[in-house]
Amino acid sequence: xxxxxxxxxxxxxxxxxxxxxxxxxxxxxxxxxxxxxxxxxxxxxxxxxxxxxxxxxxxxxxxxxxxxxxxxxxxxxxxxxxxxxxxxxxxxxxxxxxxxxxxxxxxxxxxx
Amino acid sequence: xxxxxxxxxxxxxxxxxxxxxxxxxxxxxxxxxxxxxxxxxxxxxxxxxxxxxxxxxxxxxxxxxxxxxxxxxxxxxxxxxxxxxxxxxxxxxxxxxxxxxxxxxxxxxxxxxx
Numbered sequence: 001x002x003x004x005x006x007x008x009x010x011x012x013x014x015x016x017x018x019x020x021x022x023x024x025x026x027x028x029x030x031x032x033x034x035x036x037x038x039x040x041x042x043x044x045x046x047x048x049x050x051x052x053x054x055x056x057x058x059x060x061x062x063x064x065x066x067x068x069x070x071x072x073x074x075x076x077x078x079x080x081x082x083x084x085x086x087x088x089x090x091x092x093x094x095x096x097x098x099x100x101x102x103x104x105x106x107x108x109x110x111x112x
Numbered sequence: 113x114x115x116x117x118x119x120x121x122x123x124x125x126x127x128x129x130x131x132x133x134x135x136x137x138x139x140x141x142x143x144x145x146x147x148x149x150x151x152x153x154x155x156x157x158x159x160x161x162x163x164x165x166x167x168x169x170x171x172x173x174x175x176x177x178x179x180x181x182x183x184x185x186x187x188x189x190x191x192x193x194x195x196x197x198x199x200x201x202x203x204x205x206x207x208x209x210x211x212x213x214x215x216x217x218x219x220x221x222x223x224x225x226x
Binding site: 032034036042043044046049051059088090092094097098099100101102103105106108 | 118143145147155156157159162164203205207209212213214215216217218219
């Protein structure tokens with residue numbers, strides 16, 4: 001069966017520090033991968049998605065970047081965090097045209 | 113323009129009653145999928161139900177059903193016999209078959225009252 005791992009679960013980082021959030025998927029190959037951000041009490045904003053290794057699409061301009069160094073690994077990064085980067089970050093994967101997205105447990109990031 | 117609109121920020125329902133959560137969508141793609149997710153306070157996203165744009169029947173999954181009105185571009189979630197454990201945020205989402213993105217609405221917070 002397929003599983004998705006996302007870590008860390010919580011993170012407190014100072015303004016200006018770098019960020020690296022990692023997401024891996026097991027049990028499937030060539031998944032579509034997604035990074036979403038959810039501000040407190042708000043909906044999910046799609047940040048990046050990837051349909052293959054090295055293929056990254058950005059939905060909104062921002063202080064963040066994403067990379068997919070391996071088929072089932074998706075990394076969200078920042079060189080210098082801003083206060084506005086605080087939020088709940090969710091990684092997800094999907095496969096096929098009419099299947100749902102499966103989400104990781106999320107990372108609560110607080111930038112102080 | 114918003115792809116997914118959920119106009120009910122918060123809803124209350126009595127335990128054992130049914131409740132309808134509204135969702136409208138906007139797309140020019142003839143092929144798309146509609147999804148509902150539940151997000152409890154823990155933050156995990158739990159998939160509930162799926163409706164394809166060409167499906168003739170409304171989708172059902174246990175106590176969940178999707179009231180799909182294609183001409184109105186609406187995909188409302190109906191929860192029957194509400195339980196206290198149904199208290200959570202509910203998100204409507206759409207995926208157009210020409211793309212790979214899932215677009216989510218702003219969510220509806222459902223509170224089940226005992």
